[in-house]
Amino acid sequence: MKARYRRFAWIGLGLAAVGIAVALVLSAFRSNLVFFFTPSQVVAHEVPQSRPFRVGGLVEAGSLTREPNSLTVRFRVTDTAKTIPVTYTGLLPDLFKEGKGVVAQGRMGPDGAFHATEVLAKHDENYMPPEARSAIEQAQKGPETMPSLHEARAR
Amino acid sequence: MLETRSLAARRGFATLFQGLGFALAAGEALVVSGPNGCGKTTLLRMLAGLSAPAEGEICWDGASVRPFDAKLREAVAFNGHLPALKDELTAFENLAAWTTLENERADAQAIDRALADVALARRARIPARALSQGQRRRIGLARLSLSRRRLWILDEPLTALDSDGVEVLETLLAAHLEGGGLVVAASHQALPVPTANLRPLDLATVPGGSHG
Amino acid sequence: MLETRSLAARRGFATLFQGLGFALAAGEALVVSGPNGCGKTTLLRMLAGLSAPAEGEICWDGASVRPFDAKLREAVAFNGHLPALKDELTAFENLAAWTTLENERADAQAIDRALADVALARRARIPARALSQGQRRRIGLARLSLSRRRLWILDEPLTALDSDGVEVLETLLAAHLEGGGLVVAASHQALPVPTANLRPLDLATVPGGSHG
Amino acid sequence: MSPTAVPQPDAASVSAAFAWALGRDLRIALRSKAELGVQLMFYVIVVSLFPLASSPSREVLATLGPGVLWTAALLASLLSLPRLFAADFGDGTLEQIALSPRPLPALVSGKMAAHWLTTGLPVAVLAPLLGEQYAMDGTELWILAAALLLGTPILSLLGAIGATLTLGARGGGSLLALLVLPLYAPVLIFGAGAVDAVRSGLSAGPQLSLLAAGLLLALVGTPFAVAAAVRIALD
Amino acid sequence: MSPTAVPQPDAASVSAAFAWALGRDLRIALRSKAELGVQLMFYVIVVSLFPLASSPSREVLATLGPGVLWTAALLASLLSLPRLFAADFGDGTLEQIALSPRPLPALVSGKMAAHWLTTGLPVAVLAPLLGEQYAMDGTELWILAAALLLGTPILSLLGAIGATLTLGARGGGSLLALLVLPLYAPVLIFGAGAVDAVRSGLSAGPQLSLLAAGLLLALVGTPFAVAAAVRIALD
Amino acid sequence: MIVNWYRYSSPISFYPLAGRLARVFGVLAVVFTLAGLYIGLIVAPTDATQGDAYRIIFLHVPTAWMAMFIYLVMAFWSALALGFNTRLSAMMAQALAPTGALMAALALWSGAFWGRPTWGTYWAWDARMTSTLILLFLYLGIIALRNAIDDPRRADRACALLALVGAVNVPIIYFSVQWWNTLHQGSSISLTAAPKMAMTMLEGLLVMTAGVWSYCIAVTLARVRAIIVERERGAGWVASLIAPQGAR
Ligand code: HEM
Ligand SMILES: Nc1ncnc2c1ncn2[C@@H]1O[C@H](COP(=O)(O)OP(=O)(O)OP(=O)(O)O)[C@@H](O)[C@H]1O
Ligand SMILES: Nc1ncnc2c1ncn2[C@@H]1O[C@H](COP(=O)(O)OP(=O)(O)OP(=O)(O)O)[C@@H](O)[C@H]1O
């Protein structure tokens, strides 16, 4: 009899542990486990000052400028609340588009701009032919897209 | 108490034995013999509940048991080829750890006495690493002397024992059998068991074997 | 051939034996006996050149030898407690590796014959891990049968052998002694050596010992 | 010596079995006096190797810190895993343990606890001291210690599964590493991530709660997995 | 079977002894089919662990590359060291080897060569492939391979000394690591330094010649040291 | 029905059935794959954002799905093997591991080559990639463990246990995109929502998935047959099976 109670106690303990574990996991996922920081966090100085980090957001429409005769580009990354300037020297990936997602790796420079060493394009999960896209964009009157450097060279 | 029905053992593609059936009652000692590699050790490990038979079943106290059965684990004391000694610990500590593990109530005096009985009193406090082959086996005897298990399974218990050691084993076996215990032992030499209690089993005569 | 003078062995603070002197001629077998822990293994390891005596000296072919002496290494075949088998290799491969190491000229047929002589023909090609205790010891016998070493040092050669195995050992020992070889063996049981060649040595009677 | 079946005092008691295994393994570990020191020295050396191998710019060091301290902890755990069960398996003790009437999950838990106390705990205590080398500050060191305290037991627990599964298998050490490292990877990611988070001015909360959750789940599950693996190994 | 003392054919032949030990150990290693694969997997995993733990900025990765690849090579060597002699010691083979008429330094050299062939060489071949991950370019990869080819044999040789000295000692694995890692440190420094040098636009010549010198010295010295250590261990 | 299944749970009666099924699925695999490639490479339009680079999807997604799914199937057979000690389920698990490893490797490889043009990097340590890599390592670990244990029965049970322990990883991979805000895109296809993908693309993807699926089944069954022959070669029926060819 006593042994049986003890057994129940252990089983109860195990179940309780599993329950707590599940609760902990859920709470962890409700807070942010980040792969990148948002511009708002950058503006609020919630980012490391002394070491490289990642910034993610949308490329602000119409913000992309190129320095002549070099691969250096400037653009602004926004999370719709806040916006930060980014400079980058190098080839941009194919999917880099104004108005589309981007993840940039680098650090804050003294000029207040984010100096990227690497720019990754983050795209959404929609796949459709160009005609469909333009139809949708027409409908939404979405922002006009600028060709990426890569595509520009391909022409 | 201990019964087997059409037990078979297979290793690789070889059948070591099959159709092995016997019943062992309280106070009896099954002494398994047979040529090298005929499956004595394999049989003993099955009976101890360490490995599953390829076929057939093993019954303990009337109930069929599977490997690591709780009832069997309460009843069996297994002394195999391996000494189960920790080289870092002394003979005393090794024996104390064993008895606690087996849940025997044995205090320090009892342990010292058991070690003295196997002539290890003067070596009880040096690391087991330093003991001679026979002295290591003697710790196993001391363990049996403290054990209240009903079924002793002994694989070649005479290995490395001198004549004094054999005498100690004889006393232990006699007392155990007299008290209604069971013994299953494998050996190439005659075991010091009273003939009245002896049930010899020659594995070479069991069908299915293909030895060598 | 093999001679010792006032040999002594110490372990910890215990003197196992001292003042041990004997001379063993070609064709003779020294069979060392004595209670567990009296120093048989210790003595055999000294004679094989594996460890240095605390006192005294060992002479081989008239010359005093130290541990790992080159002359001794050419002459001695040592079968200790440990089987020196690689579990990953088969019995055949183990034996082949040994004979090459010992510089014996033995081809595959000879090795297969030696294994067949110890009734391992059908187990020659499975990993040594899968062999039974006695089968492992038999590989040691097969090795001796291929060896042309003059001095055999055997620690408890009967361990785990069945009666067939003992017969094999008997034949081997007889042939070796007849050919002028020397044997030093430790055993708790009578060894199958022709009485004419037997030189018994009871370590319990050697002074200085304090056993148990 | 009478073989009658006396009712055994507390054969089924989980805590007694746990204490037995824990006590025995700790005693053996402490018997080799140098043992604990050696563990710690290993950790110190590995942690100091990295700055040696890569060019030790201070800034790079700071980035590396958590990763190195964690990887070294992981390797220290990994290196000592083979001993955890292999010795007992080789000398027959594991047979006796598995055949004893005491509950096997509790016995192996005791062994795992002893492993953690001799490898994980010392590392968790030492790491903050070494962290200074890597330009880590107060909070970071505390979080490092907390993460290690939560994470190293998981390493011991998961490692034990690998250690028992490879018993009697060929290719010992590296096979074990191959089995265990993938299981270790999440611990490493969250463990090092916790320190990275505070360094970046974020809260280490999510990482620490994930580690805690992992620890709880491992505590519940591994004893049974390891017990099953032990029985498989003996078959 | 006649026990007359036949003059032995090539008892003193160093190369025969070397070949015997090499062949035997290789055969055992290859017997576990997965063995070599496991070694390589271990290396790949350890190399991939570091980016997991530290924040994986590409820039930092590039700095880390040589250090990580070398440290992992060193750990792969270290992890397989215990097997090098301990197994032979445990099962009595080492006794037989030491008692054989063949020259012991040659026999242990064969074992060390087998160790290198199964751990060092595969790593040296694989490292350049993994180097790509760490943003290393053509020349750097060649220098990396060259440095590893020169350096890993030193690891096997020096490691063997540690492995024999710790035979039968308590605290096995970690004691070995403690003994051996300080000996490994210079190899690591020059090895990783060679790649760093070309990366900085300098010549890797000095580092490589130091490694070569170290290798030659180790080749001359260690066989005797290891042979002596084996005899001590058996006494 | 149940009786039927029970009958096929023994290697002897499963062996011929597996042979027939393997042939059928082999043919299906070829047909579906060719059709899928035709749809994917020729019929399907280019993508608005990714251009033609997106066509890697027709290899990447089916293999990534299979890598995870095979692990679950393997864990299922492993559980059966441990629970009921059935030989055939252990053999199934054994046969699945190499195919699973291949699928994981293909998913990683195709993902990496897709990532280069689209994201701008072969590899980033984000959650999904890392956990897929871990999945590959788990497969390799199981294969290695099997090779390292001599006794096949013991290997069966040890590998089964490892497979079950490692199964924790699969949900982590699957949900990683939802839990972590990572680089990898979210799902385009789910059972609960409309596909976020043009119809032709989706068709190509599904046909390719059917092809990869059939390939995995065919290869696994063929491997099971080989395993049965190898393991049971002591038994009479296998001996009579291989004797006519004069093997061994
Ligand atoms: C090495 C890098 C990559 C790995 C390890 C990886 C892994 C995976 C895995 C495991 C899945 C299946 C998950 C699920 O069904 O939810 C998946 C799905 C997918 N992946 Fe990747 N992936 C990689 C790179 C990429 C890249 C570069 C792209 C495209 C730019 C991509 C696009 C997709 C798509 C479209 C799916 C299907 C999602 C769905 O609808 O369920 N992957 N990937
Ligand atoms: N994989 C295998 N293939 C073929 N035979 C095997 C395999 N594994 C084990 N065996 C055989 O199974 C037998 C095991 O026998 P066991 O150890 O029970 O013998 P034993 O009667 O105790 O012998 P001994 O008297 O030598 O101790 C041996 O004959 C061994 O060769
Ligand atoms: N450090 C030590 N302190 C005290 N005694 C020791 C120490 N090391 C070894 N001994 C003793 O030395 C002896 C070694 O004996 P050895 O192994 O040669 O015995 P043996 O005659 O071969 O015995 P057996 O018949 O049991 O094989 C043992 O009695 C052992 O207890």
Ligand SMILES: [Mg+2]
């Ligand atoms: Mg036996």
Ligand SMILES: [Mg+2]
């Ligand atoms: Mg002895």
